[in-house]
Amino acid sequence: MRQLKIGIAGGSGYAGGELLRLLLSHPNAEVIQVTSERFAGKPVTRVHPHLRKQYSLRFCKRAELKSCDVLFLCLPHGSSSQSIDFYRGLAQRLIDLSADFRLGQKEGFIYGIPELHRDKMRGANLISSAGCNATATILALYPLYKNVLVDLQRTVVEVKVGSSEGGNRSSEASHHPVRSGTVRSFMPTGHRHVQEVIQELGFGQDISIHFSATAIEMVRGVLATCHVFLKKDLDEKAIWKVFRQTYKEEPFIRIVKERDGLYRYPEPKILAGTNFCDIGFEKDSHSNRLVVISAIDNLMKGAAGQAVQAFNIMHGFPEITGLEFTGLHPI
Amino acid sequence: MRQLKIGIAGGSGYAGGELLRLLLSHPNAEVIQVTSERFAGKPVTRVHPHLRKQYSLRFCKRAELKSCDVLFLCLPHGSSSQSIDFYRGLAQRLIDLSADFRLGQKEGFIYGIPELHRDKMRGANLISSAGCNATATILALYPLYKNVLVDLQRTVVEVKVGSSEGGNRSSEASHHPVRSGTVRSFMPTGHRHVQEVIQELGFGQDISIHFSATAIEMVRGVLATCHVFLKKDLDEKAIWKVFRQTYKEEPFIRIVKERDGLYRYPEPKILAGTNFCDIGFEKDSHSNRLVVISAIDNLMKGAAGQAVQAFNIMHGFPEITGLEFTGLHPI
Amino acid sequence: MRQLKIGIAGGSGYAGGELLRLLLSHPNAEVIQVTSERFAGKPVTRVHPHLRKQYSLRFCKRAELKSCDVLFLCLPHGSSSQSIDFYRGLAQRLIDLSADFRLGQKEGFIYGIPELHRDKMRGANLISSAGCNATATILALYPLYKNVLVDLQRTVVEVKVGSSEGGNRSSEASHHPVRSGTVRSFMPTGHRHVQEVIQELGFGQDISIHFSATAIEMVRGVLATCHVFLKKDLDEKAIWKVFRQTYKEEPFIRIVKERDGLYRYPEPKILAGTNFCDIGFEKDSHSNRLVVISAIDNLMKGAAGQAVQAFNIMHGFPEITGLEFTGLHPI
Amino acid sequence: MRQLKIGIAGGSGYAGGELLRLLLSHPNAEVIQVTSERFAGKPVTRVHPHLRKQYSLRFCKRAELKSCDVLFLCLPHGSSSQSIDFYRGLAQRLIDLSADFRLGQKEGFIYGIPELHRDKMRGANLISSAGCNATATILALYPLYKNVLVDLQRTVVEVKVGSSEGGNRSSEASHHPVRSGTVRSFMPTGHRHVQEVIQELGFGQDISIHFSATAIEMVRGVLATCHVFLKKDLDEKAIWKVFRQTYKEEPFIRIVKERDGLYRYPEPKILAGTNFCDIGFEKDSHSNRLVVISAIDNLMKGAAGQAVQAFNIMHGFPEITGLEFTGLHPI
Secondary structure (H helix, E strand, C coil): CCCEEEEEECCCCHHHHHHHHHHHCCCCEEEEEEECCCCCCCEHHHCCHHHCCCCCCECECHHHCCCEEEEEECCCCCHHHHCHHHHHHHEEEEEECCCCCCCCCHHHCEECCHHHHHHHHCCCCEEECCCHHHHHHHHHHHHHHHCCCECCCCCEEEEEECHHHHCCCCCHHHEHHHHCCCEEEEECCCCHHHHHHHHHHCCCCCCCCEEEEEEECCCCCEEEEEEEEECCCCCHHHHHHHHHHHHCCCCCEEECCCCCCCCCCCCHHHHCCCCCEEEEEEECCCCCEEEEEEEECCCCCCCHHHHHHHHHHHHCCCCCCCCCCCCCCCC | CCCEEEEEECCCCHHHHHHHHHHHCCCCEEEEEEECCCCCCCEHHHCCHHHCCCCCCECECHHHCCCEEEEEECCCCCHHHHCHHHHHHHEEEEEECCCCCCCCCHHHCEECCHHHHHHHHCCCCEEECCCHHHHHHHHHHHHHHHCCCECCCCCEEEEEECHHHHCCCCCCCCEHHHHCCCEEEEECCCCHHHHHHHHHHCCCCCCCCEEEEEEECCCCCEEEEEEEEECCCCCHHHHHHHHHHHHCCCCCEEECCCCCCCCCCCCHHHHCCCCCEEEEEEECCCCCEEEEEEEECCCCCCCHHHHHHHHHHHHCCCCCCCCCCCCCCCC | CCCEEEEEECCCCHHHHHHHHHHHCCCCEEEEEEECCCCCCCEHHHCCHHHCCCCCCECECHHHCCCEEEEEECCCCCHHHHCHHHHHHHEEEEEECCCCCCCCCHHHCEECCHHHHHHHHCCCCEEECCCHHHHHHHHHHHHHHHCCCECCCCCEEEEEECHHHHCCCCCCCCEHHHHCCCEEEEECCCCHHHHHHHHHHCCCCCCCCEEEEEEECCCCCEEEEEEEEECCCCCHHHHHHHHHHHHCCCCCEEECCCCCCCCCCCCHHHHCCCCCEEEEEEECCCCCEEEEEEEECCCCCCCHHHHHHHHHHHHCCCCCCCCCCCCCCCC | CCCEEEEEECCCCHHHHHHHHHHHCCCCEEEEEEECCCCCCCEHHHCCHHHCCCCCCECECHHHCCCEEEEEECCCCCHHHHCHHHHHHHEEEEEECCCCCCCCCHHHCEECCHHHHHHHHCCCCEEECCCHHHHHHHHHHHHHHHCCCECCCCCEEEEEECHHHHCCCCCCCCEHHHHCCCEEEEECCCCHHHHHHHHHHCCCCCCCCEEEEEEECCCCCEEEEEEEEECCCCCHHHHHHHHHHHHCCCCCEEECCCCCCCCCCCCHHHHCCCCCEEEEEEECCCCCEEEEEEEECCCCCCCHHHHHHHHHHHHCCCCCCCCCCCCCCCC
16 A cells, blocks of 8 residues: 655644544554654653554654655644745645645645545645634534625624644643633633634635634633524525535534434534534524534644645545544533 | 510521521521421531531421511412412511512512612512522623614523532432533423513513523532623623612622633632622624623522622621621632 | 354443454454444444554444354443343353343353453453453552452552543543543542452451552553551562462463663553553551552553453453553553 | 730741731731741732731841741741740740651651640640641541551552642742643652651551552542551441541541532532541452542641641640631532
């Protein structure tokens, strides 16, 4: 089986750890190098304890990187773009997980949400993996915006996020006694991720997304609650059709909307470790509001998982390769 | 000191437990009877372990209730109204914590949010304590609606709630492995509490409140995130003035909006056990949206605390009597 | 590839859900039937939401069970033994996850901890899967007891357990506001699981295990802290050797004892979904006490995972088949 | 009413915040100064958000401290002893919350557990407040050791602790994604706090306490599970008598041991904010082991609460003054 040599630049963070986990079981990939300036020389299991007994690899320094087939960039925002020529010199194919190339197809990077851009991603050499909040929001709203079914100025999006979204560097705000049990409106308005949403959902029109982000007691996960206002009266059956039509072939999108049971709408906790984006909705019976709810694991469909999905598409591998984990319940 | 004889009908639930706690330190109140059909004969500490060594009282049956000065009704929705004559026969003053008398001043009950109806509450005999989600929402929006500063049709309100809001009866949905770590959109649209909000904020106009409720990992607390759209351009300073003007004398409302620190906006966890409603806001710099955030303890300002505040107002006692607890940090 | 027909009796519980998940990716197994009296006729995804899009199977009633190659019994304690002839009539091979056949090789069932009984399990037809607390305790202590290194009367074992250990039936004790954040000494002394431990570690001698169980805020996981008193002075290096010698070939046991880093000793959370038992230890520098710490996922190495491991051993499949998941971090 | 001028050195930490909260409602105390080198000039509410609207005080620098009646020292371990003359020059009475003076009555400091040393504390000028783990352990074991009922060499103590025990400085280990949901055996053996326990329970004999500490998902609270081995056969009734006799007059000790209900044994969560130490026990029916369980709030009975209790005793105030809060349920 064709096995590609993989490098990971910036592999000591949470997305890097997930990439290592996913590529471990990927039959077409072999991770040959992972960088971390801070942990260079130490085994990757030093910071990724879930990989014990799985990897004997050690971190190397960026300067030690060798040529490889594909390089994943999991660097802090700003780093990839600063040294893009260096990285392009190392590998023909780059998948960047930072925000650096998400807007405006900078440097020729394709915006890496497969459900929107699969065709362009096939055979692409440069993919910029979408942000986690943007991914959850875009996938929830895409069918409605593409079909121009909603008022383009009124949408309100509230995401609830876990603490891993802030990365692996500790701070006073992430100190457990402070962060634990919090419901913190850390970004009541605005958000750099909205630019991605507007880019992807605008379709040439001027649109507004009224965005808020609240940090809650959770480590992994994003729940996006999107309030959209329908331009004409559609019942839930018609809306179901719209979503189904858009996503029916998608391996990682599930429409979740049940009449009974305990998990009637999407919930991020059962998605931990998976690449799924679950989407549900409810039509307000007293107004033209439709509430669309989407859930992802921010480190998976919001980062490493979507990057591996991109990797598969780039190379023509079956799209779910390495992404078969179905999640845990209860958890 | 004048000490009133207090009865509590339905005292085995969470609101009943909090009432017992609050009235314990109230110099003008003595709880003489608490009912519970299920636990009749057992000490109140059997279900309220935090009151150990504080109360030697035992639950009695409803049928055993004697006359008293004030009767708090903490019964399931529907129960108070069914037997209202019975309860009125027992005490001149009733404070009902259920939803039964909240709408339309039924039976002459005053809607018990002091910040809106203090004058009517003074000397009133019948008070219907507001719901927890309604309280958080109304207090966040009242200054803006009263001063007609916002688009009356566009407001979107998202509340995040803890598990104690569902009461003390276990269910499959409240089973710890299921409920723990959840972010559950249990009420994407609509909510009986919206009726209260509309009643209080309408001021004779037709208004819409687009409401959603999401259950999160938390036991006590409500955070309401309210997205309103300003009719004319007001900066944050002007908005601050509006809130300040409305609430400056209020003992239980704090405007929380700080430039730095870890608690820049309201957070429910530091309000556990207190009667505060903390309110903050942020103006979207790119649109006319204003996000108003309010936090309460659902069992306190959303239930027992507000009921004791009502009790104090009814009788002309200092309003904070029994409600002095300032909350814990860290928690 | 030889694919065995699998039945699961009692498949609506947590262990049943995990079995379904594990067997999904098992190349030698096909689940053809799952029973649930309560959910008969409903899709398995109704109670196992993490299996959405993976299974189209529906629950059937026990009475509808057909012959199959292997039957997993995930029934309440007492049920398997009551109808053992019925189940033996359905399949040649049974793996029972209840406590019914754990003691005394009842009915010929082999006690299913592979690390102790692999040889007897090979080719066995009847395996009784060990309890979760017993598994964690036995694996922590086995090398020391087998080599008669500790005082047989003094061992104190404290397990900290998550809420999923109690199963999927809700109760007042599992009600989220009650169970959340608890540190509940629900079994200060004694425990039916100790009988298993004594059976496995006695080696013909009279031994005492002073056992306690405390429920903590966690859904999945067991941490066993075992205080043993060494008969002669062994340093940590010598102890390491003993553990290493016993477990060096074991695919699911990892010795975790690091000098630095954040995960120096075993921790259950990074084991969620895996079949690992991580074991670490520290020698008290002031006494002959050795503290051995072991961590497992109670639904995996403590239930379904160990059962699949037994299934593999019974049939001569590679032992880790279906059990490759390495766990998540952070979580 | 006589009102003492209070200073707090090192008031930006968690114990300092709790002291401020407690002294707020203390009729005989007025906090006139609080130091923090880091936050000097900033309002105390900047780091103690639960005190908003309660205090207008600002932090000052240590060098700005003025004379006062009583000075509480909430400094990092090592700081108080280094500058003890400076602090003694400022106030006649010092209550030190660090570990500096706990052992050996250094500098004349009395070890501040009232249940053991109330008489010596009356009128004392220097009190060293006991550590949190030591307090929970000592109070659990004191009646048994004082009456020489247990084997002095065999006791095993396991404490489960929350994250606030580590103080308010963030670290990689306290980073929420890492610390959340953990069950971390951070101190399998040994512990500086054991020295305090041995000092207090030895009564001139050589005793061993086999101590372990495990960090669990919790912010506040300590649960100590103490396994002791009785020298002669006592039944639970006899043991109850021993505890009752020792503690019957104690305002902050409750014996918690119930036959039914959800809170049969001590649990720290319902003690948050209170000065209680709840103690329960169970006799092993198969051996001479007795398991004694004690719970406290580490910031209260384990720090600030016990310090205020000491303050009350020193001055002859009623012992519960300022410590009336009874805790919350559910929480």
